[in-house]
Amino acid sequence: MPMDKERVGTFYDVVWTEYVPEYEASEKHWALFFSPAEVAGKAVLDAGCGTGIFSIIFARNGAASVTGIDISPGSLETATGLKEKFGLANARFERRDMLHLPYPDAAFDIVWAWGTVHHTIDPFGAMTELFRVLKPGGAILLAIYKKTKVTWIHEAIRRTLIRTPRWSWNVLARLMAFFLAPVVFFFKKREKSRKGEKLSELILDWYFVPIRHYYTPGEIRTFLEGKGFAVENYLAHSGRFDSSSNFIFKARKPA
Ligand SMILES: C[S@@+](CC[C@H](N)C(=O)[O-])C[C@H]1O[C@@H](n2cnc3c(N)ncnc32)[C@H](O)[C@@H]1O
Structure with a gap:
């Protein structure tokens, strides 16, 4: 693995492996974009799952299968512990680089990438790879750091x-x-x-994170629409402050 990516994985091994966001609050956040009806029976990829909270939420809301991938082994270990705690047979966690996924084209109905592509060495390459593994008509969620004046x-x-x-x-x-x-x-x-x-x-x-990219919502919208995606939902801020927040797009791949 190239050095920079290695540093990101090691960073999340050191700082985030113990960190699991609160289940109920995360599920409320998730419900802004997905419902159990939309998820039922679907194959989901949680790209950059970290300690796995959103994978668990998809799995508990009726997904047929959830694949959580990350480059941080420590985070994946915590995620696996969480899956066992909830007794979920429909979730699995794998160490994978989202820039080079081993899955065939159109393998997933839903791709969820919360706060992750901007930590890769090539965010547009990562998005392109996520688009590849998404089925035509499938939905992708991208939460990405916002570029602002500050x-x-x-x-x-x-x-x-x-x-x-x-x-x-x-x-x-x-x-x-x-x-x-x-x-x-x-x-x-x-x-x-x-x-x-x-x-x-x-x-x-x-x-303290080694790699961090920032974009304007316009840049990401243009990229999505340029690939034929239709934006279905847009949230301008995920957090307390615009200047340190993610904006979020849910978009649909052309059928
Ligand atoms: C800010 S955390 C977000 C974790 C999770 N999505 C959440 O919201 O709780 C970013 C995650 O992206 C992962 N990541 C960074 N680069 C990656 C890559 N190239 N492939 C897979 N995961 C990556 C990191 O290891 C880290 O766990």
């Missing part, structure tokens, strides 16, 4: 922090969370974030 500030902070020694990351993130907590509280106008997401864990994800 993105350069986030990037300046991230590029500085990723140079600090790894042993200090948890301490630094907790310190930053301590100082940022009142600001977050003050500006918390809308609560779209999944509950259970700890500020220090979000800070690790924002500011």
Whole structure:
């Protein structure tokens, strides 16, 4: 595996393996885009499943099969533990790179990629690969970091922090969370974030991750529509702040 990708996998092994967002809050988030009726009997790919919460949600909402893939073995281990805890036979987790999937064309009815393609070395390549494995008429969900006027500030902070020694990351993130907590509280106008997401864990994800790309919703819409996809649902922010948030597209592949 190329070095950069290796670093992303190792990063999520170190910082996120213990982190499982709260089930009910995540399911409410999921329900903004999918329903049990739409999912029943379907084959789902959760691309960059992390610790697997959305795979579990699809599996418990009637999917025939859910394949959660990730490059972080630690996250996959946590996801497998979660599957066992819920006693689910219709979910499986595999270590795969979403840039080179071993699945045939049109293998899945639904592809879910929440907060993941922007952490690959080639987000448009990753999306193209996800489009390939999606059936004609199938639905894809993409949650992607938004490029805003202040993105350069986030990037300046991230590029500085990723140079600090790894042993200090948890301490630094907790310190930053301590100082940022009142600001977050003050500006918390809308609560779209999944509950259970700890500020220090979000800070690790924002500011210490080795690869992070940002896009405007227009760039992704143009890409989707250029491939013939029809946008069915668009949410401008997934989180508390526009400047550190994902925007989300649910789009349908031409039949
Ligand atoms: C921010 S986490 C999101 C996890 C999960 N989707 C969620 O919302 O809880 C991003 C995940 O993408 C995974 N990832 C990054 N690059 C990847 C790649 N090339 N192939 C598969 N997974 C990848 C990371 O290992 C990490 O688990």
